[in-house]
Amino acid sequence: MLLILKKYHKILILLSMLAISSLAWNDNNMVVNGDLGMDWDKNGLPDYWSINWFFAEKPNQVYMDKDEKIDGNPSLKVVVSTLDVPNNFAGRIYQDIPVESGKTYQVSVWVKAKDWQLLKGQETGGVNLSYWLQGTNKQWSSRQDLTKPLTGTFNWRELKETITIPAKTQAFRLALFAYPGTGTIWFDNVKMVEVK
Ligand SMILES: [Ca+2]
Ligand SMILES: [Ca+2]
Known part of the structure; x- marks a missing residue:
């Protein structure tokens, strides 16, 4: 009887470990393929x-x-050589x-840039x-801007901001965005989680 209990105990421990690891994997992230590494098609x-x-x-x-990546899988690299498109x-x-x-949500992304330059004559953007x-x-x-637009060259940094959703709203279009400009940008590890 004691032996059976011990075995059962081990299974319980294993099950709870699995539950914890699946939570860590999910991380309550509302973004699908937030690590930008899934490419089944x-x-x-x-x-x-x-x-x-x-x-x-x-x-x-x-x-x-x-x-170039923040997590285990690839990042997404954008190379803009011309705005003549x-x-x-x-x-x-x-x-x-x-x-x-x-509800209030925290939205975040990791970003890195090399020589991101605005269109000539444009003072704000990024x-x-x-x-x-x-x-x-x-x-x-x-x-709407959620975070301050950035330009120039910088190493991986996290952009993070919270937003409270106004009345009569059903969806949030999360965009990794750039005002007109040229250069190279990497994006990785996009997250949106409810703040409770
Ligand atoms: Ca990734
Ligand atoms: Ca794909």
């Missing part, structure tokens, strides 16, 4: 993310970079996330976290 781009405007226009390039007004990599009015809100009427708001 093998198109060379992270699944569950939309990439558009000048980020996606040739000769500018977006690809998964195995050598269609839709050159901005670049974004985004994902739409269901949210609840009145790389940041931006967002749009979708009302319960399905209409999207205009873009």
Whole structure:
């Protein structure tokens, strides 16, 4: 009998360890493929993310970079050599996330940049976290800056900000955003978690 109890005890310990490790894996992150490393359809781009405007226009390039990363999997590298492309007004990599009015969320991303320069004559702008809100009427708001836009060259740093969702809102469009500019940016480890 004692032997059976001991065995059962071991199983319990194993089960609780599994539960803890799955929690750590999930981390309550509302972003799907936040580490930007999942590419099941093998198109060379992270699944569950939309990439558009000048980020996606040739000769500018977006690809998964195995050598520069914050977590175990690749980061996403954006190389913008020209703004002489269609839709050159901005670049974004985004994902739409269901949210609840009145709740507060913390949104974060790791970013690194090399020689990110604004369009000539433009004084404000850079790389940041931006967002749009979708009302319960399905209409999207205009873009808002969530963090201060950054330019120049800098090593990996975390951009992090909290937001409380206003009334009559059902979704948050989380965007890794850049105002018109050229240079190289890496993004990694995107997170959105509810602050309780
Ligand atoms: Ca990653
Ligand atoms: Ca993919």
